[in-house]
Amino acid sequence: MSAVLGWIKSNLVSVIFFVLMVAAVVALPLLSRWLNTGVQEAMTERVSRYRELEKLEKTDVTVSSPAGGEAVSGTVLVNEKLLERYRAVSEAEAADATEVRTLALEHNRKGRGVILPRLFPEPPPAEREVLPERFHRQLEDAYAELLERVNAGGPPSPESVAEDLERHRAQYLSQILAKEVTDTLEPDEAEQLRDVLRKQRMSLYAAQAEGLGMYADMTALNVPIWQQARQPTPMELFQWQWEYWIIEDILLALSEANGEQSVQRAPVKRVISVLPFDDIVAAGGGEASGGAPSGGGSPGMGGGSRRGGGDETAAPKAKAANPSQEVKLDFSRSFTGRYSNPLYDVRWVEVQLVVETARLTDVLDALARRNFMTVIDVKLTPADHYSAARDGFFYGSEPISNVTLTVETVWLREWTAEFMPAAVRQALGVADPKPAAGG
Template sequence: MNAVLHWIKANVYTVIAVAIMIAAPAGMWVVSGNMNKAVQDEVEQRARKITELARFEKTSISFHYPVPGNEPVSASIAVNRRFLDRYQEVVDVVREDMERVREEVFRINHKDREILVPELFPVPPPRRVETLPQKMYRALQGAYEQLIADIGAGDPPTTEEMIENISAAQERYLAQILKRETAELTEEEHAGLTEHLTKTRLSYYADAAKGLNLYASLEDINVPAEDDYPDRAEGDGMSRMFDWQWRFWIKQDILSALAMCNEPYNSIVDAPVKRVVSLFV
């Protein structure tokens, strides 16, 4: 035993080398196993990242341009900084377009309108709450009368006016043929009188229509009654007068549109819109 120990001491490096050679396979197996596990984990992690990147490269988007007639645009693209910057540019342009459209719609709808009694809305002066309702009603009446004049509207001949006109025409006709009563007329003369009165009636209507754009009156468009205004400019009274104001604007738009339809024509006889029978809002 001593001889073995003596030999080992004398050949330390040889013994160490032999020991390493014996232990190396087992140690290398353990080390390589750990290295393989680390490499495998790294490969799997990179594969997951590649999958995520591939998913970003195939992101599905759909862009809806808010204009009638334009179909939505759909595509699969990579959502990157370049795409986001371009998307922001498009959104800014669309926002500017929508703002211009909103302003134009507001301008068209507003039409430089003015409140009939500016001091009434939104809050009237306390010292005027009893007098402003009457002022609002007078302003409303005046506005409707001016509207009727602006669109060239008026009343058609009344039944009484037509009867008076035809009676006068009949008297003139009888005087021309030296007859005093229709009972004295022959059958031929009676037919002539009927034809004459028919032409007179149509001519009277045509003459009345030449000076107007369409038939309409304050009664036809249902203007509030004189005794309908509230006692005070507060509470329900304010609601009623606000209702008067916006109803007037709506009727103004409707009647102005009808008048525009008739503008190319010289007479109600030829115009597409003859008469406003009734207008409720």
């Protein structure tokens, strides 16, 4: 043993190196495995962080338009600069949408209110019996004033024409033929007199036409008749008001088409009839109701709207308007697909006219410019100047046609609901206004 120790002492360096070599064979693989595990964990963490950064660089986002437009999807790098830009664009779109909404409301309303403010939406209890008749009188006055605004009137009355022709006949007999009124005329003299009186009659008709913008009178507007024995319902009263707004828009649009021209040169010669042919319940039919013209635009409501205010008990569920909600179109109703919904009501009106045939498009364009009105049906038949002249109408020399239009009109509830009686709100499914704070 002492010999071994002596050898080790004399060869200490060699022994140490030998021991280290043996230890390395055992320890180095273990150390390598430990170091490799640490490196792998570090690399895994780095890859994970890199992927997180990559996700931020390639984030899938879907952006909806504040104005209700179509949503846009894409892959972007989400950072503060992007968010600032998004906020700026969103605010600009929201401002544009608000401006469009305001302009649409102004275009539709045109500063209008109701004819008798004390009657709508609900009259004072002490005046419930007297205000309806007062409203009817003011409604008649409003229609008469509307005819004046569009410079409308009728042909000369038969009585005034007969009086003028009799006076002209007496003058012709005494001054040209040197005869008394009671004298018998020769055949050629009688023919001359008939020709003179025919020309004078046409001259009277032409002079009347020259002073008018169009032919129209109260009968063409189907003004409701007051029945003393029967008090109209709140729904009927509001319907009268609503129909005045409709007819006002129609007549003013036709007047705009004519401009300052007289009947002889204007595209619209005569307004034969303007008749809204759906009632309030039909107008508010919504998705579950017909409420639209049938048969390609002809009236399908079972008669004119002035037969009554509809069934006040048949009411859809009240819904609050949501301007950001999309209104789905239903093309089974008309080619526009529009129908009454919580945002707006659709009313149809039949308009019968005599129009210069070549300028019918001017009339259709004027209706579209005036308000949210769309012609959804047109019926055209030739008209005869001579037949019209027999009734006192002088239309000029251009070819004319009898035209029947079915016009779709749209009314934003944002302003009409303000005047709706409770029965109308119920019939249309309009939510009651929220009470004022503290009220």
